Amino acid sequence: MSEKKVIDARGTFCPGPLMELIAGIKQSEVGEELEVLSSDEGSAKDIPEWVNKVGHDLVDNFESDGVWHVVVRKAK
Amino acid sequence: MKILIVGGGMGGTILANNLARRLKSELDHGAASITMLSASDKHMYQPGLLYVAFGRMAPDELYRDQQSLLEPAIHFHVDPVETFSLNENHVIAKSGKRYDYDIIVIATGSRAMPENIPGLAENSINVYTEQAALDFYKRLSEFEGGKVLVSVGVPHKCPMVPLEVTFMMYDFFKDRGMLDKVQLHYTYPIGRLHSLEPVGKWAQKEFDRLGVTYETLFNMKEVDGDKKVVYSEEGTEASYDLLVAVPPHKGMEVIESNGLGTAGWIPTDRHRLNVEGHINAFVLGDTTNLPISKAGSTAHFEAEALADNIASTVKIGTPVRDYDGKVFCFIEAGKEKATYAMFNYNNPPDPKPPTKSIHWFKMAYNQLYWASARGLL
Incomplete structure (x- = not known):
């Protein structure tokens, strides 16, 4: 298992957490996990929506101290 | 030192x-x-x-x-x-x-990398180099009608380009009396029309008013130039007669x-x-x-x-x-109106309705x- 990549997208509006994840996944290998940190509550919904549509794996999705953590595994 | x-x-x-x-x-x-x-x-x-x-x-x-x-x-x-x-x-x-x-x-x-998506470089036009921009004008001028598809790679330089190029194409075809022959179809990688939520909401109203169709959660996977179809990572596809790309970029x-x-x-x-x-x-x-x-x-x-x-x-x-x-990003909303988005790590943007004066300020800034x-x- 490779080390989990962290995408710190807190406090950013453009391109935003989901777009950062999409770019990050393109640079990753199948099986790798990426953890997106977001200060936008909407990330807890829109990232899983995209992950499900494309067919990657949603590993975790939780809020801690005002930061949303969404962990995704590249599946293909 | x-x-x-x-x-x-x-x-x-x-x-x-x-x-x-x-x-x-x-x-x-x-x-x-x-x-x-x-x-x-x-x-x-x-x-x-x-x-x-x-x-x-x-x-x-x-x-x-x-x-x-x-x-x-x-x-x-x-x-x-x-x-x-x-x-x-x-x-x-x-x-x-x-x-x-x-x-x-x-x-x-950074540099645009259309070659990073199979079929994109040879089947699309873009505005990211001098030669590409000249080719863009030539292809747009020769276009006789059909479906113009705007498709956006990630990441890309200048986040307003997808919207600006769409609005400017609308006015370009309008000036030529071709709107009845052209369908503009806009796609975007995430679940709204722009990464900035207020900009996306504004653009959606404008697109609805102008008759620009759109599809979100569309990330280019490959382009089939023979069939004139773009396939997405999400499993969908979009046809085109003219493909306008915002290519993915690399450093x-x-x-x-x-x-x-x-x-x-x-x-x-x-x-x-x-x-x-x-x-x-x-x-x-x-x-x-x-x-x-x-x-x-x-x-x-x-x-x-x-x-x-x-x-x-x-x-x-x-x-x-x-x-x-x-x-701070200007947003050209056609050939004679513009708005802008300004934001930082702590404050989201609050774009105002486009005006002629902001467009002319942008024109002035091109010299300034x-x-x-x-x-x-």
């Missing part, structure tokens, strides 16, 4: 000129020096390519001699860096010459080949702009891996903050301020840019 700036684009040029003014006394007395290494003796105003693509600017309007933009005390060399040795505080340039430094700033920019190859950052983006501290793990190496503009807009204004505001910090480091031995994530590059604006 030897200051070395690698890259002569917007960020590097604004930084160099700001520093040259702040450090005039130190430069005069030999206590500091500023050297810039660039791949070209020309400086291009990249946002002008959008206007070239619509026949509203000529390519030669976009260029100035780089030397002419720089304060006389700056040592400028067309000698692109090939090897970075951040632990030894030197670089080796194409000429073979070694340049030592006390502080280095890397501002090498420069020299960044990757030197192991400074995946895909050419250097890991960067979001406030101090130093290369992670190096206190005397800094990054500007598109070259950072920061999750903020890859735009000229980003490079501009980063350069101003970094100029303050490098100057204060020379003068008092310490940086004095943080970059706050400030970005040269004062901006000189560090005067």
Whole structure:
């Protein structure tokens, strides 16, 4: 298992957490996990929506101290 | 104190000129020096390519001699860096010459990579190089009608381009009396029409009003030029008669080949702009891996903050301020209206309805840019 990549997208509006994840996944290998940190509550919904549509794996999705953590595994 | 700036684009040029003014006394007395290494003796105003693509600017309007933009005390060399040795505080340039430094700033920019999506480069047009913009105008002028598909790669430079190019095409075809023959179809990688939510909501109303159709959660996977279809990572497809791409971008190859950052983006501290793990190496503009807009204004505001910090480091031995994530983007909403989005790490944008006056301010800025590059604006 490779080390989990962290995408710190807190406090950013453009391109935003989901777009950062999409770019990050393109640079990753199948099986790798990426953890997106977001200060936008909407990330807890829109990232899983995209992950499900494309067919990657949603590993975790939780809020801690005002930061949303969404962990995704590249599946293909 | 030897200051070395690698890259002569917007960020590097604004930084160099700001520093040259702040450090005039130190430069005069030999206590500091500023050297810039660039791949070209020309400086291009990249946002002008959008206007070239619509026949509203000529390519030669976009260029100035780089030397002419720089304060006389700056040592400028067309000698692109090939090897970075951040632990030894030197670089080796194409000429073979070694340049030592006390502080280095890397501002090498980014490049459109349509070839990274199968079929995209040979079957689409874009506005990201001079030749591409000229080809864009030619293809648009020759277009006799059909479906124009706008498709957007990730990441991309200048986040407003997808919307701007769509609105400007609408007016282009309207002026030619062709709207009844053209269907504009816009796709976008995430679940709304723009990464900035208020901009996306505004664009959706405008698209509905203008009859521009759209599809979200659409990330290009490959293009079949024979069938004239774009297939998405999400399993959907979109047909086209003319494919307008906002290609995915990468940082420069020299960044990757030197192991400074995946895909050419250097890991960067979001406030101090130093290369992670190096206190005397800094990054500007598109070259950072920061999750903020890859735009000229980003490079501009980063350069101003970094100029303050490098100057204060020379003068008092310490940086004095943080970059706050400030970005300012004009948004052309057609050929004669525009708005803007301004935001930073803590404050979201609140774009206002487009007006003619903002459009004309943008037109003025296309000329004022040269004062901006000189560090005067």
